[in-house]
Amino acid sequence: MGLVLKNGRLLNLETGELQATDILIAGDRIEAVAEQIEASGHEAIDLQGKAILPxxxxxxxxxxxxxxxxxxxxxxxxxxxxxxxxxxxxxxxxxxxxxxxxxxxxxxxxxxxxxxxxxxxxxxxxxxxxxxxxxxxxxxxxxxxxxxxxxxxxxxxxxxxxxxxxxxxxxxxxxxxxxxxxxxxxxxxxxxxxxxxxxxxxxxxxxxxxxxxxxxxxxxxxxxxxxxxxxxxxxxxxxxxxxxxxxxxxxxxxxxxxxxxxxxxxxxxxxxxxxxxxxxxxxxxxxxxxxxxxxxxxxxxxxxxxxxxxxxxxxxxxxxxxxxxxxxxxxxxxxxxxxxxxxxxxxxxxxxxxxxxxxxxxxxFKIDRGVIAVGNVADLTIVDLEAERTVTVEEFKTKGRNTPFLGKKIKGWSVLTINQGRITYRGN
Ligand SMILES: [Zn+2]
The missing domain is CATH 3.20.20.140 (Metal-dependent hydrolases)
Known part of the structure; x- marks a missing residue:
């Protein structure tokens, strides 16, 4: 059983287009990238149109x-x-x-x-x-x-x-x-x-x-x-x-x-x-x-x-x-x-x-990452380009509180991060 990301929009790093895309992850690898992937037999997450980035x-x-x-x-x-x-x-x-x-x-x-x-x-x-x-x-x-x-x-x-x-x-x-x-x-x-x-x-x-x-x-x-x-x-x-x-x-x-x-x-x-x-x-x-x-x-x-x-x-x-x-x-x-x-x-x-x-x-640095393609390590971040949130220390995972950007309202937050096929962050 793999993990299917449904209804995302994959960013094309050449053209800048965001294209409707599903991604299948099996183990630590990207198994398939296509407009539609059948979710049955897999765990599925609906990305609701959010951007898929490396x-x-x-x-x-x-x-x-x-x-x-x-x-x-x-x-x-x-x-x-x-x-x-x-x-x-x-x-x-x-x-x-x-x-x-x-x-x-x-x-x-x-x-x-x-x-x-x-x-x-x-x-x-x-x-x-x-x-x-x-x-x-x-x-x-x-x-x-x-x-x-x-x-x-x-x-x-x-x-x-x-x-x-x-x-x-x-x-x-x-x-x-x-x-x-x-x-x-x-x-x-x-x-x-x-x-x-x-x-x-x-x-x-x-x-x-x-x-x-x-x-x-x-x-x-x-x-x-x-x-x-x-x-x-x-x-x-x-x-x-x-x-x-x-x-x-x-x-x-x-x-x-x-x-x-x-x-x-x-x-x-x-x-x-x-x-x-x-x-x-x-x-x-x-x-x-x-x-x-x-x-x-x-x-x-x-x-x-x-x-x-x-x-x-x-x-x-x-x-x-x-x-x-x-x-x-x-x-x-x-x-x-x-x-x-x-x-x-x-x-x-x-x-x-x-x-x-x-x-x-x-x-x-000649690191084998940074590209979403079949067979590559499944390292992905799903970003919400619309929702605006305020920078607050209460939400920080870091122990540090030292930033000059506290209180700033910004967009483009990650809502799902996947490292080597494993979900490492899930927000909203
Ligand atoms: Zn330095």
Whole structure:
């Protein structure tokens, strides 16, 4: 007995058409895709005309386990992913201990098999403990199942160490995923350096702290032949640099978060006592930077959307702005935010946005997901494009409450998520 999804509308990622479709799932695979599939003998769910999309992939998530289970666990983080329509997430290694050994890569896979609500693909650290002092055994990390290497949370400051990491990663065909931050330029900044930080008297992080490191790493990638993937791009110069790298035919790819596409540094000005729920790294920058990120997403310079889902406890986020930790949660609201703000306003077509959540990350990281077709793994998300709901923490599956989008009314929520043939979220 399989599962039949009846009366859905499958989004054609080439033409953007929504076509009346039934889907039969057997085991973890898509068995049939047709206008009409006989439901007898199978469990059936009536989709009532809702949109059928490939399950989303998010290549930048902090699941916080092991070590920071008060913020999030693999169980709660992947439940949040499922609610957001995600079927695959890549988790960052800045846990405690840092995921810098084959054993810890194995721990992520084993814990996900027991407690996870989506596929979890771990990154391994570039340097031991993310301390920037000594390289990890990158070949062993890959053999254990790491899908890339990164010291996300901090930038690799040493150029010679990054060069050596890229040489090794290139020989292994493993992506080098960079959190670009020059610590000497960023110093103890807590928001974007600019007119708002000056007005508020807060130390700023210049956009340059990001873009100079991207420039360095593009040069190192060209020399070594490594695949460089730029995390959470936030600055106009950074977008230009990635565009330049692509024009040279380099293996350079990039992601952008919903918050860098939708917000400007003015959010900090507007809130009382500079609410730390507005604090994130890289910081929210200017309207010019936001426009550059959006243009980069539209013209293909930026390949994909990633959330940088970064939960913290309420207690941590209640600290004063300067000492509270950086980060927003994002998994549960990423797609509806961008659907509402970019698709409904006519800035991007639905199928073009969906590609940034599905086939693009799958292709960049060579993951066998992101396409609905017979024989493929049954990873699907069913989205209601009509119903509007308010973002409330009461409905969150994540332990995090830290988002600047609370109270926002948005459309495009997932109502059913299926990962490897298994229902991982069902809403209304
Ligand atoms: Zn980062």
């Amino acid at each position: 399950g989303f992939l998010d290549m930048h998530v902090h699941l916080r386990q092991p070590g920071f289970e008060a913020k999030e666990t693999i169980e709660t983080g992947t439940a949040a992913a499922a609610r957001g329509g995600f079927t695959t997430v890549a988790c960052m290694p800045n846990t405690r201990p840092v995921i810098d050994s084959p054993e810890l890569i194995g721990y992520i896979y084993e814990t996900t098999a027991k407690e996870g609500s989506c596929t979890v693909l771990p990154y391994g650290a570039i340097t031991k403990g993310e301390l920037g002092e000594e390289l990890t055994d990158i070949a062993a990390l890959k053999a254990a199942g790491a899908i890339g290497i990164t010291d996300d949370g901090v930038g690799v400051q040493s150029s010679s160490m990054m060069r050596e990491a890229m040489r090794i990663a290139a020989s292994l065909d493993l992506p080098v995923v960079i959190h670009s931050e020059d610590e000497d330029l960023a110093k103890d900044g807590c928001m974007n350096e600019g007119v708002v930080s000056k007005r508020l008297g807060l130390p700023g992080i210049p956009g340059l702290a990001e873009s100079v490191m991207i420039a360095r790493d593009i040069l190192l990638a060209e020399e070594t032949g490594a695949h460089l993937h730029v995390c959470h791009i936030s600055d106009a110069w950074s977008v230009d640099l990635v565009r330049y790298a692509k024009s040279r035919g380099l293996k350079v790819t990039a992601e952008v978060t919903p918050h860098h596409l939708l917000l400007t540094e003015e959010i900090i000005d507007r809130t009382d006592a500079q609410d730390a729920n507005m604090k994130v790294n890289p910081p929210i920058r200017t309207e010019k930077d936001r426009q550059a990120c959006l243009r980069g997403l539209l013209d293909g310079t930026i390949d994909m959307v990633a959330t940088d889902h970064a939960p913290h406890t309420e207690e941590e986020k209640k600290r004063p702005f300067q000492t509270a930790p950086f980060g927003f949660v994002g998994l549960e609201i990423a797609f509806p935010l961008l659907y509402t703000e970019l698709v409904e306003t006519g800035q991007i077509a639905l199928h073009e946005l969906v590609k940034k959540f599905t086939i693009n990350p799958a292709n960049v």
